[in-house]
Amino acid sequence: MPEVKEVLISIRNMTVSYETRLGAVSAVDGVSFDIFRGEILGLVGESGCGKSTLGKGLMRLMPSQGSVHGEIFFGDQDILKFTDDQMRDFRGRRISMIFQDPMTSLNPVQRIDEHLIEAIQVHEPQTNKMKALDRVKKLIERMGIQSNRLSSYPHQLSGGMRQRVMISLGLVLNASLIVADEATTSLDVIVEAKLVDEIKKIRNDFGVSILMITHNIALVANIADRLAVMYAGRMAEIGPIEQLFANPLHPYTQGLLACVPSIEIKDNENLYKMPGEPPNLTHPPSGCRFHPRCPYVMPVCKELDPKLVEGVPDQFVNCWLYQEQPVVNNPESR
């Protein structure tokens, strides 16, 4: 990671809500954070915490019943104010996304080179086909795929190769950010380990930022520079990975890290058992959304929302333990 951190994308008070039969549900609720240039930011959380919705919201890839609010600054432009045409140009060229299953993202009747050349020609219509093919060949070889595989169809490639093609689709237009949503989850453990190595190498070679959305905390520990932990639509904690693993501040992060099974064998070792289950977002708990499961719950947690504050340098946490508590107006009210 570069010494001086340059902010690539600045997300402020982002809320993504879906209209449902039971009313509006905010899958992401007032989240603010920055993504630095050239960093790998891991975004973890359990199912339903809003991590995938956040990734899709960043690209404005919402279904019609969903809407994004807040501000997402890319340089000095707010991409939420872009018109649809501007957004279409922005997507792919500046931010690209890879999904869990590359087989459903790639067109089964289109060859790999056609995928890549099409991406170039859509965004840079003046580029002729030969020049585009040259670029594609150079890129695909840097990705560790022989250029003679360009004439293959997606089903002829292995799972790991398909994911590398997906990453290439973003890199061929020099995207500055790749959002990888569970990109390694469907792969076997050995292939996954190799892809993780390659993603690190790609970051070093191309200087691209990667937002790695995953439920696999052990995997993120091996790849990310910083870690963001989400819980029930809110950012619980965000900070440099080594610092955060050594000293998690939020009680949820503490519990989450303690219940990850590890292969490092120790006798009589027990996993931490976190009580309860993640809440249903149609009826989120009042105050801090983690309070029903929190071992350190205080009266204020049930009433009021904490803010995301810098608990220790570079490490931000959304918990009343680390910020001054307001005077509760009527302490007897509970």
Place this chain on the structure above:
Amino acid sequence: MELDLSTQKLATHENLLEIRNLRKWFPVQKTFLDQLLAGKVNYVRAVDGVNLDIRRGEAFGLAGESGSGKTTIGRLAIGLAKPTEGDVVFDGINLNKINEEELRRMRRRMQVIFQDPMASLNPRMTLGDSVSHGLKIHYPQRDDEHREMTLAIFEKVGLTPARYFLNKYPHQISGGQRQRVAIARALITRPELILADEPIAMADVSVRALLLDLMVQLKNEFNLTYLFITHDLATAKYICDRIGVLYLGKMVEMGSLKDMYQHPLHPYTQALLAAVPVPNPLLKRTQPMPAGEIPNPINPPPGCRFHPRCPFAKEICTKDEPELLEIRTGHWVACHFANTFLC
């Protein structure tokens, strides 16, 4: 009424499950024209000569990547599929030699927990009906006790208050609770063997530890034997006594938890263990990963099936298939050079 599941008949066979030279080949569907022209049917060798003994009361973990045949072995082990060759002996009874009716009665003693409880629980049956269904089949004469027994098993798996859950439907409860219902349904017929096929792979991290703990606790309480199928070696560590690693339908290594995790002898096991990410940013993996991906099981490589990806492969590995040999007491390895890793 006290539900007494722990009374089991006196153990007659030390090995609850014995798998002998088990093979399952699936024919590859071809068009009629292909058959006319080629005349030869290809087979996917999902399980290709596996031997395995599971002792009463132990938790045996079967690990491997997708396509290694672990799920097929599980299905064969409880008689859900017929083997192409070989025998499955459950408590001295060969499942190939008994008829459908006898097999159905045997099923009481071996139950399954699947990966996705949303898919394995009937969405239109209440949880109580789903769980007590096994009682109706296996203990029809005691139907006045069914409700009590169902309530008792709900309590056992931590679904309390049991009465509250009895009339709920699967979509009304959380994923972790659904998997508890699936566990309750497996336990209600008082089984001896539980086949758990990736039982916690779908669950969230914070729920996994609770489910693992529940499974260990129930195993001790009801003297259960587990065949635990998983791709996640980090999870297997918390529940299994012994682990077997499969590669392309063959057992490549088998041994106690300690042997397997601290002194893995087969290069594939070593790679598999090294590939598992460790939740500690300071412990980054340095070991290189084997080349390529798992080959096509229709035409497995000759000799040792792992040789095209093995960093230690010599000429003999391309020709002779290594046998699964007991290198140390209880530690079985199928590798020509297993002895050289022993040090």
